[in-house]
Amino acid sequence: MNRETIRSLLLWLLVASAVSLVVLYTAFVYSSMRAGPAHLISCMEVNVRMSAWTCEQVLRHATFSKEHLAELNRSAGARFPISMGDTRKAEEILALFLDKGVDxxxxxxxxNGWTALHGAAISREPKEVALLLKxxxxxxxxxxxxxxxxxxxxLVQTKRQxxxxxxxxxxxxxxAQNKPRS
Structure with a gap:
């Protein structure tokens, strides 16, 4: 093979690889758009940087379907964002959830009918409680x-004094309980 043939073959392989990556990424974005909000938060927490970023963008810009919103409200959906490792992002996503209709x-x-605050109260994470109260x-x-x-x-404190x-x-x-109600 001469140099020109090798160069053409390498260029073709490069273009084919780029097209394959775009197709795979598009498929990932599409499947993320169909996922529920709880899944997207999980994706943001456990995936590598690019796919976590993609899940975050889908979560921030997608409209929650009536089914997703109902599912979140049946499962104390405010608990999902508060458990995120990044406190700043947890607050942003909680605010986003509330703006989109999560109760x-x-x-x-x-x-047992626990709200997000019930779960946070026994989680040993005061920052979660503070965020929910805020x-x-x-x-x-x-x-x-x-x-x-x-x-x-x-009740938990009786076992962990x-x-x-x-x-x-x-x-x-x-x-919060002793604060006068307005």
């Missing part, structure tokens, strides 16, 4: 057993 106080139908989570919502998030946290994270969570919930 911050929606109970999880499968988990965005209007109600401290007096009761689960199917009649327990508030504060009561759940206190030296847990400073849990103590901070309880302090936040007590402060």
């Amino acid at each position: 911050i106080n929606a109970p999880d139908e499968r988990l 965005y209007g989570a109600k401290v007096d919502v009761r689960d199917t057993h009649g327990r508030t998030p504060l009561e759940l946290a206190r 030296d847990d400073s994270q849990l103590a901070e969570t309880i302090r936040l919930l007590e402060t």
Whole structure:
């Protein structure tokens, strides 16, 4: 083979590779657009940089279908963004969820009627509790057993009395509970 033939073959391989990458990326974007919001948050947390970025963009710009919104509200959907590792991004995505119609106080139908705040109250992550309270989570919502998030946290504290994270969570919930209602 002469140089010109090799050059043409390499150029053809390069173009074919580029087209293949575009097709694969397009397929990934399309499948991401069909995924639910909870799946997209998971994708943002566990995938490599480019696919995580893609999932984030789809989540930020997609309209939540009625089915996705209903599913989020049946499963205390506000809990999904608050568990993200990046606190700044968690707050942005929580605000996005609320703007799109997710109810911050929606109970999880499968988990004793726990709201996102119930789950955060026992998670040992005071930042999650603080974020939910900042965005209007109600401290007096009761689960199917009649327990508030504060009561759940206190119940867990009986088994973990030296847990400073849990103590901070309880302090936040007590402060919110004692705040005058407007």
